[in-house]
Each structure stands twice: as structure tokens, then as C-alpha cells.
Amino acid sequence: MYKVDSALRLDVRIHPFRAGIDTRGAVAARIACARPTPGKPPVIKESNVTSEQMHALASKLARVKSEQNIAAAMTIYHPDIELAAPSFDARQCGAAAVEQGLQVFFALFPDYQIELHKTAYQGATMLASGQVRVTPHVPGQACPCVSVPVFLELEFRDARIYRETFFLDAGLLCRRAGIAPEQLRAAAAEAQRALKQTEVRAC
Structure with missing residues (x-):
């Protein structure tokens, strides 16, 4: 059973890039002070991290990522x-891959801002809902700054964030920014190529 800051009901619709804007997958998360199923007591994972520590780390991560400070994020x-x-x-695994992924992400969304609104905790896991504001950087397009809901699942280990799953409606983001998913995907691919070229020159 999750310890919640307040009763929270989230229904986040995800539009995978690979499926395009017309195909919807759904991710629903329900967090509430619900009674456990009869005969099936909730499994509570043992954890040496408190909800206060998780909240502090998540809040710090939101702040430094809103500053596009990759070096600070990697310390968290x-x-x-x-x-x-x-x-x-x-999906990226390991510090090096995640750092590269963040470089591409911030090239695509150079003014990325995130605010966390509601949170819930169980063991070493934290769930959070919030709002993201971004201006997509798409060559040839003058995109407006748009705001979309976001849902995060964070897992903690050794007083750091060990796993982050970031749910955001890419289809909604594209519609509000006035671009097609294919344009955002192409911009992401171009940012990835530019990063690789930079790495080659550095060598």
C-alpha cells in the first residue's frame, strides 16, 4: 500500500513514437489509500530510504534538470x-548512456522545465505526477512553449535514484506544438547524430 501525500488518480495516455499519433496506448496508475484485497496483504518492500529522502532527491533532480544541468543530475x-x-x-542503462540520452533530450527541449505536484511512496519506490513545459527544437519550425502532464516512477538504491520511468504524452505535446510526431522523431535523430559527430571530433 502506498503512503500518499493526498489521494491521487492519474490517467496518462501515451502515444509511442513508433506507433504514430493515431495509435494510443494507455498507462493508468491509481494511487489511493485503498483497503488491501481480502486474503492478500500488501507486500511492503524493506527499504533504508525514507519518503522524506526520496522526496528531497526527486525535488533536487527536478530542479537541476529544469536548469539542464546534466552534471548535477548525474550526481543524483x-x-x-x-x-x-x-x-x-x-531506454538507457548505465551512467554513460543516460548522460548521452540527456544531452540529446536537452538538445530537443532546451528550455525543459518540470514541476512535481503529487507524490506517493512504497518501500524504495516513489510515484509522482506533475507538469512539464518545453519548447521543442525542430529545425525549420517555430514551435511554441507547451505544457503537458507527466507521471514519474522512481526507484532508489544507495541513497540515489536507481531507476526512472518517465511517462509523457508525446502525441499531445506534438499537437500543442503544432508539429507531427515524425518531425520530432527526426529532430531527435538529428540531435543524436550531432552528438556522435561531436564525440568523434573530440577523439
């Missing part, structure tokens, strides 16, 4: 960090 992530963004069909 565990060395074996796993970062997944299903709506962008993206």
Missing part, C-alpha cells in the same frame, strides 16, 4: 541508473 542518479521514456521509445 545511481551509477547503474536505468532511464526509460516509453512514449519516446527510449
Whole structure:
């Protein structure tokens, strides 16, 4: 059973890039002070991290990522960090891969801002809902700053964030920004190529 800051009902719709804007998958999360199923007591994971510590780390991560400060973010992530963004069909494992993924992400969303509104905790896991504001950087397009809901699942280990799953409606983001998912996907691919070229020149 989750310890919640307040009763929270989240219904986040995900539009995977690979499926396009017309195909909807759904991720629903219900967090409430619900009674356990009769005969099936809730399984509570043992944890040496408190909800206060988890909240402090998540809040710090939100702040430094809103500053696009990758170096500071990497001090909050565990060395074996796993970062997944299903709506962008993206997953990175390990500090080096996550750092590169953040470089591409911030190239795509250079003014990324996130605010966390509601949270819930169980063991070493934290769930949070909030709002993201971004201006997509798409070559040839003058995109407006848009705001969309976000849902995070964070797992903690050794007083750091060990796993982050980032749910955001990419289809809604594209519609509000006036672009097609294919354009955002192409911009992400271009940012990835530019990063690789930079790494080659550095060598």
C-alpha cells in the first residue's frame, strides 16, 4: 500500500513514437489509500530510504534538470541508473548512456522545465505526477512553449535514484506544438547524430 501525500488518480495516455499519433496506448496508475484485497496483504518492500529522502532527491533532480544541468543530475542518479521514456521509445542503462540520452533530450527541449505536484511512496519506490513545459527544437519550425502532464516512477538504491520511468504524452505535446510526431522523431535523430559527430571530433 502506498503512503500518499493526498489521494491521487492519474490517467496518462501515451502515444509511442513508433506507433504514430493515431495509435494510443494507455498507462493508468491509481494511487489511493485503498483497503488491501481480502486474503492478500500488501507486500511492503524493506527499504533504508525514507519518503522524506526520496522526496528531497526527486525535488533536487527536478530542479537541476529544469536548469539542464546534466552534471548535477548525474550526481543524483545511481551509477547503474536505468532511464526509460516509453512514449519516446527510449531506454538507457548505465551512467554513460543516460548522460548521452540527456544531452540529446536537452538538445530537443532546451528550455525543459518540470514541476512535481503529487507524490506517493512504497518501500524504495516513489510515484509522482506533475507538469512539464518545453519548447521543442525542430529545425525549420517555430514551435511554441507547451505544457503537458507527466507521471514519474522512481526507484532508489544507495541513497540515489536507481531507476526512472518517465511517462509523457508525446502525441499531445506534438499537437500543442503544432508539429507531427515524425518531425520530432527526426529532430531527435538529428540531435543524436550531432552528438556522435561531436564525440568523434573530440577523439
